[in-house]
Amino acid sequence: MDLHRGGLLGPAPQRVGRLVLLNGTPSSGKTTVAKALQEELTEPFFHLSLDELRGGYPRRYWRQDHGGVLFRRVLDGYLHMLRDLTVLGHDVISEAVITPPMLDHYLTLYEGIPVLFVGIRCPLEEVERRERARTDRTSVPPLDEPVHAHGCYDLEVDTSVHGPAEVAELIAAALAGPPAPSAFDRLRAVRRSHL
């Protein structure tokens, strides 16, 4: 796929940026890890949570979004926006809740982009405890099994065992020597073998 595209600053950048994709159930700790990772890394990594992007629409639109149509459109915008940032040379940290029907979309959308796929694990009892303690949004049910059903990562961490700074160190080490083939390449190979 030809990712070459010029920007406001002239010709396309020398390299496509890296994408650190943190996948886990709500309240597994993705946003917390993303912020700790930005602190850990010496190079600048862009991070925006889906919740922050959702804030672009006033609350009344979300109250009317009963079929989830607005949510899906904003999620799609989020994923495409992060892809475009990597194409323009930004290194990016992204959060994801990838259930099995969604996986193909990610594999196709991020073809040609170096993805470090990180499983953010956390036991369900701890996820539920964190959900109950949250005041920033209405509680949502955990999705642990479907989110990790594909069973393939470059790195898996458990945020009930390792604190955010430790997890950030593990991810930084994986970024310094990313596995090859990457988890996304292995998942694409599995997809091709089923065609």
Ligand SMILES: Nc1ncnc2c1ncn2[C@@H]1O[C@H](COP(=O)(O)OP(=O)(O)OP(=O)(O)O)[C@@H](O)[C@H]1O
């Ligand atoms: N390692 C941790 N130890 C204890 N509490 C944590 C840890 N990581 C996150 N939390 C707490 O759990 C709550 C949810 O964390 P966070 O927002 O990072 O999860 P998330 O996976 O990004 O959730 P969502 O998908 O809903 O955005 C927060 O209150 C956060 O402070």
